[in-house]
Amino acid sequence: MVGKIVINKELCKGCALCVGACPQKLIVVAEEINSKGYHPAEFVDSNGVCTGCILCALMCPEVAIEVFREEKT
């Protein structure tokens, strides 16, 4: 797994801009809703293909996504 993202579900307003931005289609709109009633985005990367390319985070108007990348030791 080269990269991963953490989505702050409370900040997310379910606009799904990140969903379209992810080249690997690793983000879906969750079933459950957050305290404001939005369906937040959810990171699903069972095969660990995320590269930490930050395109999702660039698109996020709520700055709700943090991106991590494997440190090349």
Place this chain on the structure above:
Amino acid sequence: MMKVVFERPKSMFPVPTHYCPGCGHGIVHRLLAEVIDEFGIRERVVGVAPVGCAVLIYNYINCDMYEAAHGRAPAIATGCKRVHPDLILFTYQGDGDLASIGTAEIIHAANRGENITVLFLNNAVYGMTGGQMAPTTILGQRTTTSPLGRSPKREGYPIRIAEMLATLEGATYIARVAVHNPRAIIAAKKALKKAFEVQINGLGFSLVEFLSPCPTGWGMSSTEAPKWVEEKMIPSFPLGEFKVPKSEKSVK
């Protein structure tokens, strides 16, 4: 071990925004905060908030700020900058604020070559008040005050602020960018950094016009709005740098 490669910029308060889902303001706020952090100028930046959706920008950006009357941010920024020329002044204005009631102020601030940076959010409507027609509403676009779609005969043409201001010698850097997809956002940040650089180097007036999605005002979903920017707005508002500092020209 995982290293963070993208996180909330320090100059941005860790709070939710009041903006609608998919609104471009949040993206531009983040770019602004990133640029402030990267230049390390938070402690000498003073912002001027508009009247419009972004009136509450001071809830999100951690620096000294004024809240201007509608359209008057450039005049306020002028007053402040003249008192403290060492400060970095930015105004953050929407299309109703800047291109309608505030046209005189923005034209003359640019013409005086005021050493300030203007972030001009063009989302083709008045957002805060519920989606009325703005000077940048494009032809055929329906809004709550151009219900039949904007027609030149009735409502005139969309105003191209970037091109207009670029004709003024006082303007040093004028660019139009967009924030509807990652590539455009990366280019937008580059332009914004250049604009602040112009001010930091005391080269004069800089303005970046951001084409920004407004799903609610356009009556679209948050994922349709960026397409509308690409297919409808950009043809009316071509992206590009309309004025660059002379020194840069010779460098190229």
Place this chain on the structure above:
Amino acid sequence: MGEKVLITGNEAIGEAAIRAGCRFFFGYPITPQNKIPEYLSYRLPQVGGCFIQAESEIAAIYMVFGAAGAGARVLTSSSGPGISLKQEGISYISAAELPCVIVNVMRAGPGLGGILPSQSDYFQATKGGGHGDYHLLVLAPSTVQETVNLVMDAFDLADKYRNPVIVLADGYIGQMMEPVEFKGRPPKELSAKDWTVTGAKNRPRNLIKSLYLDPEELEQHNLKLHRKYLEMAKNDVRVETYLTDDAEIIIAAYGTVARIAKTAIKILREKGIKVGMVRPITVFPFPYETFTEISEKVDDILVVEMSLGQMIEDVKLGVCGRANVHFYGRVGGMVPTYDEIVREIEKIKRSQV
């Protein structure tokens, strides 16, 4: 340092501002105050100050907003139509509690009106020409020397109350030359301006704003502003009473008209009619008590204005029915002459018998 110079009121206003430490002026051409920006356009650079002729009076008042918010002493001046354009800005400046000095060299209105002197902007200045519950501290000089003194006081009062102060001059005062002395004055100790926007360095950031979406918060803010106006009424009312001790009839007048009234009073006293005058110097806060007291001693008060009767309403509030309040006014730039005032007093005198 107090040298005496022969100078127009307009230029004296500019010099007084500089002597009060004002280093920023934002204005726009409009007769009859043009000499103020003209004078300051070369004088301010001499003292390291900044002069901008803005694109409109609206832009000018918001440049004042910016400079005042940055902690500077700042002046703007205009005349009727320009002051009207500034009203929204003045309301914002009052709401944001920014100190600044505004000079209105009044001319005849309404509309484009004329360029000769008048006092027809009294309501606009004292009852608030802009939106919301706010007040300016309003000073009304009657001579060029007094204008100089009041402009210098205005900067201290603006800082003291963190409120805009307006000086109500008129075309006469602005364009007339009189000998003036610029007396040095000890700097007033005023509280530090820790609320300004100067870059949030080693302190939490400051905001200069007036939006309060929460009604309770906005009510508290309004009440805070209101307390200032009550303070002004308590501490800073200024009024001149002239020959009122033995007076049987009182003239109420301010500014240029008060000077004319003094001539009329001299003539009337020579004719054996004892007339005195109450001259408000602050028209906000208005000297109501002075009129209350005076109305115990006389039966008739003649209000004379270069308008169709505006200050008369405040006089009546002070008199509260205890005396007859008469009015004589000239408008359109016509100025009441002393013999007209003498004639009006004699009419009242005859009605007293």
